Amino acid sequence: MGPGALGTLLFALSLVCAWGCGRHEGAYLGVLGPETGDRSYYGLEGFHGAELCVNAFAKSRFTASDVPLELLHYDTVGDIVRFEALFRRLVETDGVSAVIVTDPDPDTVRLASRLSDELGTAVFFCSDSTGASGEVGSPRTYNLSVGxxxxxxxxxxxxxxxxxxxxxxxxxxxxxxxxxxxxxxxxxxxxxxxxxxxxxxxxxxxxxxxxxxxxxxxxxxxxxxxxxxxxxxxxxxxxxxxxxxxxxxxxxxxxxxxxxxxxxxxxxxxxxxxxxxxxxxxxxxxxxxxxxxxxxxxxPGPVAAASYDAARIVLRAIIEADSAEAGPVAQAIAGFGTHSGVAGDYVLGTPPEWVFVERTVPAATGVNVELATAPPIPLTVEEIISEAVQPAQAVPAAQTE
Missing domain, CATH: 3.40.50.2300 (Response regulator)
Structure with a gap:
């Protein structure tokens, strides 16, 4: 991954940490989309994808214990006026750390991008296959969908x-x-x-x-x-x-x-x-x-993985916001590999390739799944200085769970 992609990730993490990730015992992640009506498919998959991610990731190798992260999801019914009202409520009243937007409607996506700028909130789009979020040019929005x-x-x-x-x-x-x-x-x-x-x-x-x-x-x-x-x-x-x-x-x-x-x-x-x-x-x-x-x-495809990764990135930033490991954590996330599909790799141009980590292999009656091994967490500055004054030692192998 090039330095530009890494810079984007570090910027995203720093923004999310800054927006509501001080010292705390937990945090909120908003999920906003049509859970009923004509486009309910998108809203439901976005919410459940994020929910499953949080349940799994809160117990992963990156956390010492379960982290209270509550998902706040509101049904917009595909109505753009209702969408704006609920978006403002998530940010201004509920105090979410970031919002996952599941509605694919281009006008709704553009509105969310403008609200992201206005309210200073990170927004992750799960279904923006038209790329409408890029038209606004907000640095706080991340389109995680694939056409x-x-x-x-x-x-x-x-x-x-x-x-x-x-x-x-x-x-x-x-x-x-x-x-x-x-x-x-x-x-x-x-x-x-x-x-x-x-x-x-x-x-x-x-x-x-x-x-x-x-x-x-x-x-x-x-x-x-x-x-x-x-x-x-x-x-x-x-x-x-x-x-x-x-x-x-x-x-x-x-x-x-x-x-x-x-x-x-x-x-x-x-x-x-x-x-x-x-x-x-x-x-x-x-x-x-x-x-x-x-x-x-x-x-699993773009929407599921996007929900998973949006929540994973936000949760990771929340967990490490007050830790000395925050910088190395960002570097570790940047080292994740690309998503490997059923019949081979496909690489996304935007966001950077580090987003997906799943590995899927076809089976006779389904799909087997395994997670790619995460890279070791780099040493902190203090540890590097400490090791510099010590006799040279072998670097330990990466631990796995």
């Missing part, structure tokens, strides 16, 4: 593993966005050299039943669904009626709130690349991976 197009190569790589050199299908829905994704998918598939069936759904052409019949007739062993949640469920139901259950890969934005399938349909395996859901049966057990019924695996 779907950056996840497409990862989705293709997962599907290629399942295809096992057999035929793969790409089923695309109608709409300008899916046409753009279609071009990205086909470029990645063409580069792989694997034969694939390209089916585009339309009211005047292929419907779900036709696509399912064609996939079955051509012996398709895996399908990439480039469409909406309705497209995904419609295609899977048509496959179910043929007692045909190809594994699927889809972007998390296509994940329905509840995947309702016929009882006789057994889904061998399926992955959503990117995102996080609060409706998984085991959502309380892990912030990284969740398994749906019928062995549907789930790959």
């Amino acid at each position: 779907n197009r950056l996840l497409i190569p990862e989705a293709v790589d997962v599907a290629l593993v399942w295809a096992r050199a057999d035929t793969l299908a790409l089923v695309s829905g109608e709409g300008d966005l899916f046409r753009v994704y279609h071009d990205d998918f086909t470029r990645a598939l063409d580069a792989s050299g694997l034969e694939y069936l390209d089916l585009e759904l339309s009211l005047s052409g292929y419907d779900y039943d036709c696509a399912a019949y064609r996939m079955l007739a051509d012996g398709v062993s895996g399908v990439i669904v480039n469409g909406s949640a309705e497209d995904l469920v419609g295609l899977l139901k048509s496959c179910a009626e043929l007692t045909y259950n190809p594994p699927f890969v889809a972007l998390a934005t296509a994940k329905p709130r509840r995947l309702e399938l016929p009882d006789h349909y057994v889904l061998d395996q399926g992955y959503f690349v990117g995102g996080f859901s609060s409706e998984s049966p085991n959502a309380k057990t892990t912030a990284f991976v969740e398994t749906f019924r019928n062995n549907i695996g789930h790959v």
Whole structure:
């Protein structure tokens, strides 16, 4: 990581520490987004991602004991006027150390950026895929989201593993966005050299039943669904009626709130690349991976990781705000590696690459997860001076838990 990225991190930590992180027994972290209404998916995943992060991180190797960190989350219902009122309440009344904004709406994101400047509060955006937060130019805002197009190569790589050199299908829905994704998918598939069936759904052409019949007739062993949640469920139901259950890969934005399938349909395996859901049966057990019924695996993506990392950064700063280790802590965080996806690494341009530390490996019916080893905490200035006047000693190896 370059000096510019490290400087950004140190600046972020110093700002968060300065804004409400004096001597204390605990702190508050605000989560603001639509938990009901049309965009509730984003609000719920942002809150639960942050909640799971705090529960796990408070007991991690970086802390000597549990730290009281309370999440204050308000439902904006997607209303921008309500959003501003609740944002001000979080900062001015509740005294949060920072705010995680989960709403993807560009106007809401711009408003939050302006409020960040006005109120002097650090804001982390989990769903700002349009980059609207950058238009305001506030140094206190951090966009931790990744656009779907950056996840497409990862989705293709997962599907290629399942295809096992057999035929793969790409089923695309109608709409300008899916046409753009279609071009990205086909470029990645063409580069792989694997034969694939390209089916585009339309009211005047292929419907779900036709696509399912064609996939079955051509012996398709895996399908990439480039469409909406309705497209995904419609295609899977048509496959179910043929007692045909190809594994699927889809972007998390296509994940329905509840995947309702016929009882006789057994889904061998399926992955959503990117995102996080609060409706998984085991959502309380892990912030990284969740398994749906019928062995549907789930790959953690930008929103989940963003919630996790925003809370982790803030919590870390709070824990060490009054400690002599605050400087070395910042250096240690800066040494974390990049996120490793299901089928390989992808690197984010903004924020710097140090943000993600999860490692995920595909498994037969789900995903195995392990944390990357953290770098050792560098010595403090006092320790360096002390060692300088002592006989040379071997440097101890990094400790692991």
